[in-house]
Amino acid sequence: MSFSKQLRQEADSIFEAIFAHPFVRGIANGDLQAEQLIHYVKQDFEYLNSFMQIYGTAISKCDNRKDMQMFNEQISFVLHSEIHPHNNFCEVAGVTYEQLQGFPLSPSAHHYIRHMLTVAQSGGIPDILAVLLPCPWTYAEIGKRLLEEVKPDSSHPFHDWIRFYGGGSMGITDTFCERLDELAESLSEQQKQKLTEYFLISCHMEYKFWDMAYTLEDWPVKIEAKA
Ligand SMILES: Cc1ncc(CN)c(N)n1
Numbered sequence: 001m002s003f004s005k006q007l008r009q010e011a012d013s014i015f016e017a018i019f020a021h022p023f024v025r026g027i028a029n030g031d032l033q034a035e036q037l038i039h040y041v042k043q044d045f046e047y048l049n050s051f052m053q054i055y056g057t058a059i060s061k062c063d064n065r066k067d068m069q070m071f072n073e074q075i076s077f078v079l080h081s082e083i084h085p086h087n088n089f090c091e092v093a094g095v096t097y098e099q100l101q102g103f104p105l106s107p108s109a110h111h112y113i114r115h116m117l118t119v120a121q122s123g124g125i126p127d128i129l130a131v132l133l134p135c136p137w138t139y140a141e142i143g144k145r146l147l148e149e150v151k152p153d154s155s156h157p158f159h160d161w162i163r164f165y166g167g168g169s170m171g172i173t174d175t176f177c178e179r180l181d182e183l184a185e186s187l188s189e190q191q192k193q194k195l196t197e198y199f200l201i202s203c204h205m206e207y208k209f210w211d212m213a214y215t216l217e218d219w220p221v222k223i224e225a226k227a
Pocket residue numbers: 044047048134135136139206209
């Protein structure tokens with residue numbers, strides 16, 4: 001079995017928990033509250049900014065143009081395409097996208113971003129692929145499942161979101177998996193164990209990110225903004 005298939009198998013219970021999470025069920029049923037959508041977009045805007053910076057770190061560590069191109073194309077995807085699902089949530093919540101930008105991170109978003117940044121700064125390309133993969137992978141599978149289950153028409157509030165993530169092929173997930181499998185061939189079992197740990201923590205953090213949005217997670221003590 002390929003290394004990426006092993007990763008997917010090890011993470012299966014986390015993927016299933018994500019599919020069953022009330023925020024994901026809320027996308028299927030179209031019954032999320034405006035504040036939950038707003039909290040999600042505020043946090044995800046910052047998350048995707050950091051994600052692009054991590055792609056930049058990955059590019060600085062590449063030793064060939066093919067890998068550089070792979071990461072570079074993903075920066076463009078986030079900048080120019082991944083705004084559509086955010087706009088879908090904003091429209092349903094009745095706010096503009098611009099109103100939701102520049103907010104501080106909530107604990108789970110902070111934790112997830114710091115996890116990816118630490119691995120990206122200390123590791124090489126295999127480490128970076130392992131820590132980033134749950135982001136496209138879980139969303140592609142959520143999208144596919146919801147597309148099959150809901151078969152949303154244009155009257156479904158999250159029609160655009162579901163079609164965006166579920167409509168394509170596995171796209172970048174397959175590309176990242178293929179590259180990771182190639183690189184894993186020359187890694188020791190110990191190194192692969194470390195990559196597995198990075199991957200599983202990111203999967204757990206994908207779950208926590210949905211939970212953060214659903215519960216409107218915030219820091220336990222409020223600090224008054226300075227005048
Ligand atoms: C937290 C999170 N994970 C994944 C995705 C999909 N790129 C996202 N927008 N946000």
